[in-house]
Amino acid sequence: xxxxxxxxxxxxxxxxxxxxxxxxxxxxxxxxxxxxxxxxxxxxxxxxxxxxxxxxxxxxxxxxxxxxxxxxxxxxxxxxxxxxxxxxxxxxxxxxxxxxxxxxxxxxxxxxxxxxxxxxxxxxxxxxxxxxxxxxxxxxxxxxxxxxxxxxxxxxxxxxxxxxxxxxxxxxxxxxxxxxxxxxxxxxxxxxxxxxxxxxxxxxxxxxxxxxxxxxxxxxxxxxxxxxxxxxxxxxxxxxxxxxxxxxxxxxxxxxxxxxxxxxxxxxxxxxxxxxxxxxxxxxxxxxxxxxxxxxxxxxxxxxxxxxxxxxxxxxxxxxxxxxxxxxxxxxxxxxxxxxxxxxxxxxxxxxxxxxxxxxxxxxxxxxxx
Numbered sequence: 244x245x246x247x248x249x250x251x252x253x254x255x256x257x258x259x260x261x262x263x264x265x266x267x268x269x270x271x272x273x274x275x276x277x278x279x280x281x282x283x284x285x286x287x288x289x290x291x292x293x294x295x296x297x298x299x300x301x302x303x304x305x306x307x308x309x310x311x312x313x314x315x316x317x318x319x320x321x322x323x324x325x326x327x328x329x330x331x332x333x334x335x336x337x338x339x340x341x342x343x344x345x346x347x348x349x350x351x352x353x354x355x356x357x358x359x360x361x362x363x364x365x366x367x368x369x370x371x372x373x374x375x376x377x378x379x380x381x382x383x384x385x386x387x388x389x390x391x392x393x394x395x396x397x398x399x400x401x402x403x404x405x406x407x408x409x410x411x412x413x414x415x416x417x418x419x420x421x422x423x424x425x426x427x428x429x430x431x432x433x434x435x436x437x438x439x440x441x442x443x444x445x446x447x448x449x450x451x452x453x454x455x456x457x458x459x460x461x462x463x464x465x466x467x468x469x470x471x472x473x474x475x476x477x478x479x480x481x482x483x484x485x486x487x488x489x490x491x492x493x494x495x496x497x498x499x500x501x502x503x504x505x506x507x508x509x510x511x512x513x514x515x516x517x518x519x520x521x522x523x524x525x526x527x528x529x530x531x532x533x534x535x536x537x538x539x540x541x542x543x544x545x546x547x548x549x550x551x552x553x554x555x556x557x558x559x560x561x562x563x564x565x566x567x568x569x570x571x572x573x574x575x576x577x578x579x580x581x582x583x584x585x586x587x588x589x590x591x592x593x594x595x596x597x598x599x600x601x602x603x604x605x606x607x608x609x610x611x612x613x
Contacts, residue, residue, distance in 0.1 A: 244275045244608075247326050249350060250337030252281040252307040256298035256505065258532040259339055259364060265418060266335075266362075269600035278329050279307035280322060280350075286342075287314065292480045293447075298505070313346050323353035332357060333608075336386075339364040341378030351385035360607065361386040365529040366399040376403055383407055390607060393530030395551040414530060414555075415603045416539045416595060420511040423540045429516035435500075441472050442576065443518035443542075445506075446533050448479040453524035453547065456572060458486060460524075461495050463573035468580050473522075476502040476514055515540035520563075520579055524572060528552045537562075538595055543587045545572070545579050561590045 248267055251260040263279070270277050285296060310325065312318040326334065334354060336347050338361055351359045366379055380403060383389060389409035391397045397411040430437050448454055454475065464471055475486075483503065490496050506514065515521065521537040521544045528551030537544045538561075546552045548564040556562040559582075565575035 244332045246275050246277045247331040247334045249280045252279050281307035281309045282311045283309045284312045319349040323350050326354045335360045337362050341375040344378035344382040348381050348385045358387045360388045363391045366396045394554050396529050414535045415600045416535050416598045424516045429513045432513045439470050439472050440519045441474050442520045444475045444522050446477045448477055451526045453526050457524040458489055459569045460573040464576050467577045472498050474500045478505045515542050518542050520545050541588050541591050545575055561594050
């Protein structure tokens with residue numbers, strides 16, 4: 244089958260690009276011909292809060308057509324013409340922000356009258372921006388089939404309209420970051436003390452992710468587990484000032500490690516492999532790419548019992564859920580640190596078999612004629 248995939252791709256960095264790369268490679272491995280329509284301009288600099296949109300050093304040589312300008316309607320006509328010349332049997336587009344709705348809608352409408360699949364990572368942003376639902380509806384109206392990576396996002400779409408041909412799948416496990424390594428070796432690679440135990444917050448630091456709650460829980464954790472260090476690893480999209488003031492106020496600076504930067508692909512495995520637990524203290528969530536990473540590296544998660552996260556965790560079996568408060572979080576982390584880790588990891592290993600890219604793509608493609 245000839246497939247056109249529209250979305251960010253190498254050298255764009257981040258979870259959406261990573262997922263598109265793995266989707267593309269998996270489809271090719273299954274015998275399909277895939278052409279990737281990548282952006283030459285995704286976010287104008289004024290709209291991007293991070294340090295860079297790109298990662299040129301991830302060691303992967305991947306081809307794509309870098310021709311799409313997200314804010315230029317004239318460009319969309321030329322890109323649609325290019326897509327039509329490729330004579331695809333199927334077009335797959337990736338959605339996570341209303342900002343791209345006009346662009347993706349136009350491409351779907353201007354291209355051949357064939358099946359158009361949308362893979363929706365986020366439907367409504369955590370900031371709940373003005374006009375976002377209307378922009379989402381515009382994009383969804385251009386699709387034949389809609390797939391989400393979580394039941395939470397599916398429910399958000401169904402709440403907007405039950406008429407859409409939408410269903411939820413799951414977030415497949417990433418392959419590009421390698422495999423779990425020995426915990427002590429990982430600690431040595433990161434120049435961490437082997438004798439200590441580490442818990443990890445990983446990913447972009449944004450207000451909705453609840454880092455403050457996690458920091459406030461550390462003193463109560465240290466009362467029962469004084470060898471624990473919290474690692475906060477990821478680039479900040481907000482100021483870190485309030486977190487550092489809080490850490491000093493609580494007197495826990497010796498137990499907090501800040502790695503305030505984007506982590507290169509080949510180093511991701513060390514942070515997860517060195518950690519006893521991965522903590523997701525989020526206030527809200529559409530779905531999470533951190534949970535699949537944690538499953539991939541067989542590191543149990545402790546996460547908020549909220550829509551978008553709880554669907555992927557069986558409490559006390561494949562991970563741990565907590566109700567959002569300092570006391571509940573600290574108690575759950577203390578409990579998790581002293582539970583039977585081998586049993587939890589055994590359950591995670593069994594669960595991994597259900598989250599492959601092969602199974603994901605079979606579900607994605609078998610419904611294309613519905």
